[in-house]
Amino acid sequence: xxxxxxxxGFMGSGKxxxxxxxxxxxxxxxxxxxxxxxxxxxxxxSEIFATCGEDAFRRMETQCLKYLIExxxxxxxxxxxxxxMRQENQGLLRELxxxxxxxxxxxxxxxRLKGDTxxxxxxxxxxxxEIGRLLALRSPVYEACADVVMEVSGKSFDEIxxxxxxS
Ligand code: S3P
Numbered sequence: 247x248x249x250x251x252x253x254x255g256f257m258g259s260g261k262x263x264x265x266x267x268x269x270x271x272x273x274x275x276x277x278x279x280x281x282x283x284x285x286x287x288x289x290x291x292s293e294i295f296a297t298c299g300e301d302a303f304r305r306m307e308t309q310c311l312k313y314l315i316e317x318x319x320x321x322x323x324x325x326x327x328x329x330x331m332r333q334e335n336q337g338l339l340r341e342l343x344x345x346x347x348x349x350x351x352x353x354x355x356x357x358r359l360k361g362d363t364x365x366x367x368x369x370x371x372x373x374x375x376e377i378g379r380l381l382a383l384r385s386p387v388y389e390a391c392a393d394v395v396m397e398v399s400g401k402s403f404d405e406i407x408x409x410x411x412x413s
Contacts, residue, residue, distance in 0.1 A: 248315065248318070248319055248341065248342055249319055249320055249344075250314075250318060250319065250320065250321045250322070250323050250342050250343030250344070251268065251272075251274070251321075251322050251323070251343055251344050251346065251410070252322075252323045252324075252325060252339060252342055252343050252344065252345045252346065253265050253268075253322070253323070253324045253325065253346055253348060254325055254327075254329070254330050254339070254345055254346070254347050254348070254388055254391060254392065255327065255347055255348035255349065255350065255388060255398075256327045256350060256355055256377070256380070256381055256384065256388075257327040257355065257359060257365050257367075257368070258350065258355040258356075258358040258362075259327075259348040259349070259350040259355060259398060260348055260350065260358075260398055260403065261324040261325070261327075261348055262278065262324055263403055264324075264348060264398075264403060264406055264407060264410070265278065265322050265323075265324035267403055267407045268322045268407055268410060268411070269322045271407060271411065272322065272411065274320055274321055274322050275318075275320075275321050275322070276321070276322045276323075276324065277314065277318065277321055277322070277323045277324070278323075278324045278325075279307060279310045279311070279323070279325045279326050279329060280326050282310050282314075283303070283306045283307065283310055286306075286310075287306065290364075291303070291326075291364070291365075292363075292364060292366050294306070295366040296366070300366075300367075304328070304329075304332055307325075307326060307328075307329045307332070307335065308332060308334055308335055311325075311329075311335055311339065311342060312338065314342055315338060315341055315342050323342065323343070325339070327384075328367070328384075330384075330387050330388060330391045331383075331384060331387055336390075340391070344393045344394070345391055345392050345393050345394070346392065346394045346396055346410055347388045347389065347391070347392035347394070347395045347396065348396055348398050348406070349385075349388070349389075349395055349396060349397050349398060349399075350398050350399055351399050352374075352378050352381050354399050355381070356373070356377050359373070359377070360373075394410070394413045396409060396410060396413070
């Protein structure tokens with residue numbers, strides 16, 4: 247297993263902010279799989295979903311993990327919320343490093359993502375219902391993939407970062 251620290255969790259669970267802070271405090275470079283894919287494809291995630299479809303995006307996530315396994319050590323890696331759902335990716339995540347699941351409640355996720363237009367899966371009539379549905383499907387997988395389950399609800403980013411560093 248590589249010595250990277252990986253952040254997983256649903257959209258809006260704070261992976262990006264926690265990743266930036268961890269990167270700063272632990273003096274480790276940060277990689278975000280969505281950004282890696284966007285740079286490689288020269289398209290936003292929304293454009294990739296619209297032009298290539300979700301399946302193609304999921305294959306790009308797997309490609310990204312395989313590349314990272316070969317190339318990075320001692321990094322903080324924040325991964326897209328749906329990435330752990332592909333079975334192949336679960337083994338790859340374990341190979342890549344220590345997996346920390348940022349576990350947030352559906353209410354908190356909804357409050358954070360209200361009005362967001364950058365997540366194609368939530369551009370539906372009732373995003374609150376969709377968050378509940380997806381989270382119910384995904385939670386067991388997030389939990390099963392995690393070395394550490396970090397409850398984030400009601401905690402400040404400082405607290406979360408400190409607890410991860412000490413985990
Ligand atoms: C997705 C989460 C997004 C992005 C894409 C699909 C998902 O990443 O990969 O919109 O399926 O949950 P974030 O979790 O960083 O928002």
